[in-house]
Amino acid sequence: MTRLHVTLLLALGMGGLLVLDRVQSRPLNPYTAPPMLALGSGLAASGAHCAAPPPAVQ
Amino acid sequence: MTTTSYTAASIPTAPGRLSRAMVLTGVGAAVLSVALLAGPRYGLLLLIGLGFGLALEGFRFGFTGPWRRMILMRDPSGLIAQLVCIGIVAVAAFPLLATHGSELKGAHAPIGVAMIGGAFVFGACMQVVLGCGSGTLVNAGTGNAVGAVALPFFAIGSFAGAYHLSWWSSLGSLPVVALSGTDGLMVTLAGLAAVAVLAFLLRAKGVYYMPARYVGAILVLAGLAILHLVVAGQPWGVVYGLGLWVAKGVVAAGGDLSGSAFWAAPANAAQVEASLLTDITSLTDLGLIAGAALVAWWRAGLASPVGKLPAKAWVAVVIAGLVLGYSSRLAFGCNIGAFFSGIGTGSAHGWVWFVAAFAGSWAGIRLRPHLGLEARR
Numbered sequence: 001m002t003r004l005h006v007t008l009l010l011a012l013g014m015g016g017l018l019v020l021d022r023v024q025s026r027p028l029n030p031y032t033a034p035p036m037l038a039l040g041s042g043l044a045a046s047g048a049h050c051a052a053p054p055p056a057v058q
Numbered sequence: 059m060t061t062t063s064y065t066a067a068s069i070p071t072a073p074g075r076l077s078r079a080m081v082l083t084g085v086g087a088a089v090l091s092v093a094l095l096a097g098p099r100y101g102l103l104l105l106i107g108l109g110f111g112l113a114l115e116g117f118r119f120g121f122t123g124p125w126r127r128m129i130l131m132r133d134p135s136g137l138i139a140q141l142v143c144i145g146i147v148a149v150a151a152f153p154l155l156a157t158h159g160s161e162l163k164g165a166h167a168p169i170g171v172a173m174i175g176g177a178f179v180f181g182a183c184m185q186v187v188l189g190c191g192s193g194t195l196v197n198a199g200t201g202n203a204v205g206a207v208a209l210p211f212f213a214i215g216s217f218a219g220a221y222h223l224s225w226w227s228s229l230g231s232l233p234v235v236a237l238s239g240t241d242g243l244m245v246t247l248a249g250l251a252a253v254a255v256l257a258f259l260l261r262a263k264g265v266y267y268m269p270a271r272y273v274g275a276i277l278v279l280a281g282l283a284i285l286h287l288v289v290a291g292q293p294w295g296v297v298y299g300l301g302l303w304v305a306k307g308v309v310a311a312g313g314d315l316s317g318s319a320f321w322a323a324p325a326n327a328a329q330v331e332a333s334l335l336t337d338i339t340s341l342t343d344l345g346l347i348a349g350a351a352l353v354a355w356w357r358a359g360l361a362s363p364v365g366k367l368p369a370k371a372w373v374a375v376v377i378a379g380l381v382l383g384y385s386s387r388l389a390f391g392c393n394i395g396a397f398f399s400g401i402g403t404g405s406a407h408g409w410v411w412f413v414a415a416f417a418g419s420w421a422g423i424r425l426r427p428h429l430g431l432e433a434r435r
Contacts, residue, residue: 003201004360007351010198010206014344017303018334024310025333033097033336038161038291039154045291047338048329050298050387050395051165051405053234054223055323 072358085352096335102289103338107345108352109282110294114196115350119275121190121393125181125419133265134257139272140398141250141257146280147402148250151287152243155403164403165293167390169410170231176219176388177396177411179381181418184393186378186426191296191392194382195343199350203364204431207372208379209300215383216301217308220326224319226388237404246404253412283402290338293399296346297386299339305330371430389415 035041073081085108093101114120124136155164167173184190187208189197194212197205219226237245258266286294305321309330315321321330334340354360367375386392389411391400397415400408427434 001203001364002360003203003354003362003364006201006203006206006364007199007354007360010201010209010347011351013210014347020310021306021334024306026331028096028333028335030095030097034099036098036102037289038099039158039288041161041291043291044160045163046325047290047292048298048302048325049163049165049292049339050295050391051167051400051407052298053168053390054220054227055319056224056228 073355078356081352081355085348088348092335092341096333099289100335100341103286103341104345106282106286106289107342108349109345110192110279110342111196111199111346111349111351112353113275113278113282113349114192114346115200115353117271117275117278119272119279120193120196121397122184122188122193122419125416126185126188126423128257129420129423131265132260132262133267134254134261135266135268135272137257138254139268139276141254143276143280143283144398144402145247145250146276147283147293147398148243148246148404150280150284151293151403152238152240152246154284154287156239162287162291164236164405165295165391165395165399165408166234166236166403166405167396167400167407168227168231168234169407170227171229172226172388173231173390173407174410174414176226176385176390177414178418178421179385180389180392181415181420182422182425183378183382183385183418184415185419185422186429186431187375187382191382191386191394192346193393194379195296195346196350199347200354201351201360201364204367204375207375208382211376211379212297212383213300213304215380215385216297216387217304217383218380219384219387220298220301220305220320221315221318222320223387235406237406242404246401249409250401283398286342287403292338293395293403294342295339295391295395295399296343297339297383297392297395299334299337299341299343300383301387302329302337302340303334306334368430374429374431 038045089101089105092104127133128137155162187204189205194205194208198209283294329337390396390407396408396411426432
């Protein structure tokens with residue numbers, strides 16, 4: 001087994017993930033997408049980040 | 059370390075021009091498709107992720123290896139390169155955050171008991187698998203079997219850590235402390251310089267040498283990180299996306315995430331329902347893996363055989379992968395989200411993360427031979 005096999009298996013897994021995502025997720029709509037750059041957009045930053053504090057325990 | 063012998067007929071050759079042109083066309087088509095289907099910002103984020111992967115693998119730059127060399131050989135070159143890179147990002151990020159605080163946000167998180175413990179454990183595990191957040195993605199993309207095995211368990215751990223994050227955070231944490239403005243930038247740069255000087259003073263005699271490739275890595279990674287902030291409105295991160303992949307799988311399998319304060323929160327629940335092609339960290343993670351794979355293929359580096367390890371080493375990789383993911387969520391980020399982006403955007407938790415994870419790395423390096431992952435010294 002070479003590194004190529006490992007990379008191809010990983011690519012297969014990533015492809016499967018994207019297929020699952022396509023089936024399970026809301027359809028994409030580029031016309032409601034945010035502007036290309038957040039800077040200067042006038043919109044609040046809304047993306048998820050690992051540093052964001054969690055919601056408090058109820 | 060293993061040596062590989064090739065016969066004349068099996069010497070790996072670099073791909074030809076036609077193959078390279080076809081692959082580059084495919085990569086360009088993928089980026090364009092995401093831009094057209096999801097929106098231009100998302101296409102650009104995939105491209106930035108590709109850039110991260112190309113730079114990390116292309117310049118053979120990372121986080122785990124340089125820490126290991128600092129601890130084992132007192133070679134500070136890689137660590138100093140990281141600090142310089144963070145400093146360049148900070149010089150751009152602090153003014154941007156000060157003047158566009160409503161559009162951009164930093165990687166700001168609270169310091170807490172679980173955060174410190176998580177960073178220590180993450181530092182130990184990243185030395186066990188020789189891959190941090192970005193490093194595991196790069197290793198997996200370049201056909202490293204340890205990285206490829208660790209990655210799915212990293213993702214599962216990230217999902218689970220996020221699932222329990224609110225409980226862990228309730229154990230005790232301080233308010234978020236974030237340096238800002240010119241004073242904050244000066245304190246950050248002084249802190250980075252102080253650590254760099256300390257590392258330099260601790261170097262082994264005659265060891266210090268800054269490879270030219272590190273200079274390239276510093277400039278390209280800093281440029282991409284600043285671009286990421288401008289495009290995404292937030293700094294570079296890795297682990298949220300990995301947990302999200304598993305969350306989507308759980309929902310697809312009929313699972314219910316309403317029992318988790320984290321995954322049931324409106325913003326995260328909406329992201330689970332939305333496409334991965336609209337999630338910032340998922341796009342840069344996918345791009346990073348693809349970029350690293352592209353460099354390895356370009357250099358004919360995928361032909362080498364996968365190394366053999368004992369069974370207990372593979373068990374250690376699986377467990378370390380799980381713990382890497384889980385602890386990175388408790389620590390509010392990995393080497394990228396907490397250390398690189400946290401310090402680069404002024405978060406005090408990034409500094410605490412660095413100290414705790416470096417101490418954990420010291421422990422992890424000593425643990426590795428006992429797990430069958432390298433010969434005992």
